[in-house]
Amino acid sequence: MRLATRVASWRPPWPTPAVLAWALGWAAYLVAGRAGLAATSAALTATAAGALAALPIDGRWRRLLASAGFPLSAAALASAVSWPAWVWLIAALPLALAYPLRAWRDAPFFPTPARSLDGLDRVVALPADALVLDAGCGLGHGLRALAAVWPTARLEGVEWSRPLAWLATRRCPLACVRRGDMWQRSWAGFDLVYLFQRPESMARAGDKARREMRAGALLVSLEFAVPGWTPQARFQAAGRRPVWVYRIAAGGCEAADSNGRAGRR
Numbered sequence: 001m002r003l004a005t006r007v008a009s010w011r012p013p014w015p016t017p018a019v020l021a022w023a024l025g026w027a028a029y030l031v032a033g034r035a036g037l038a039a040t041s042a043a044l045t046a047t048a049a050g051a052l053a054a055l056p057i058d059g060r061w062r063r064l065l066a067s068a069g070f071p072l073s074a075a076a077l078a079s080a081v082s083w084p085a086w087v088w089l090i091a092a093l094p095l096a097l098a099y100p101l102r103a104w105r106d107a108p109f110f111p112t113p114a115r116s117l118d119g120l121d122r123v124v125a126l127p128a129d130a131l132v133l134d135a136g137c138g139l140g141h142g143l144r145a146l147a148a149v150w151p152t153a154r155l156e157g158v159e160w161s162r163p164l165a166w167l168a169t170r171r172c173p174l175a176c177v178r179r180g181d182m183w184q185r186s187w188a189g190f191d192l193v194y195l196f197q198r199p200e201s202m203a204r205a206g207d208k209a210r211r212e213m214r215a216g217a218l219l220v221s222l223e224f225a226v227p228g229w230t231p232q233a234r235f236q237a238a239g240r241r242p243v244w245v246y247r248i249a250a251g252g253c254e255a256a257d258s259n260g261r262a263g264r265r
Helices: 002-009 016-034 039-054 060-067 069-079 085-098 101-106 141-149 162-171 199-212
Strands: 131-135 154-159 176-179 192-195 218-222 233-235 243-249 252-254
Touching: 016 039, 016 060, 016 069, 039 060, 039 069, 060 069, 131 141, 141 154, 141 162, 154 162, 162 176, 192 199, 199 218, 199 243
Parallel strands: 131 154, 131 192, 154 176, 192 218
Antiparallel strands: 218 243, 233 243, 243 252
């Protein structure tokens, strides 16, 4: 029974669902072509198949990326049908160097949208010199959003991609950005750790925060909740993604106060 439950609840890690949706789109295109459909009709059938395969995927942007796989790849192939194979290799190398496969297993490169955290300071009380970490800071969009909310905080960022870490250092000169593994970097000593990851990595992030962060410290996640944790607060600016705020307590995450306000002990 337990095995059946696990099998039923198992979901392949990202980006596997997107690859499967793209593959289904191309399979539908080939089948439709063999069935005698015109190229336009076959392409519409393939696009619809990919979109249907993307429906169960969590997250609006992931669904969009998965459903757009066939039409985008078909357009790219149509425009580059005469390109030699080495051109594709050269085009892929900068992406692989800037954002290696290991980083994709944590989160695909979606920067923190501008103004996503505006108003969070009215929900989260931090001291003026709070030490704040952006775990997986990318190009520094999250660091800039954090600086806009808490301009006097001491900001640090950690990013696995060396080029992105280098660029984040120059885009956010007031923050201390280090190249490294966010899972190996200790979160101890930080008043707040900010994340914009993916649903599959949130349980791991919660376990790390519970092990390493002191009681009273805060874990803040854009869009994705920590499974099984009770949030201190859930903040969402108009037209923006939700922000989940958790306060660490001895032995786990602390439930919300009666007024829903987070803060240091």
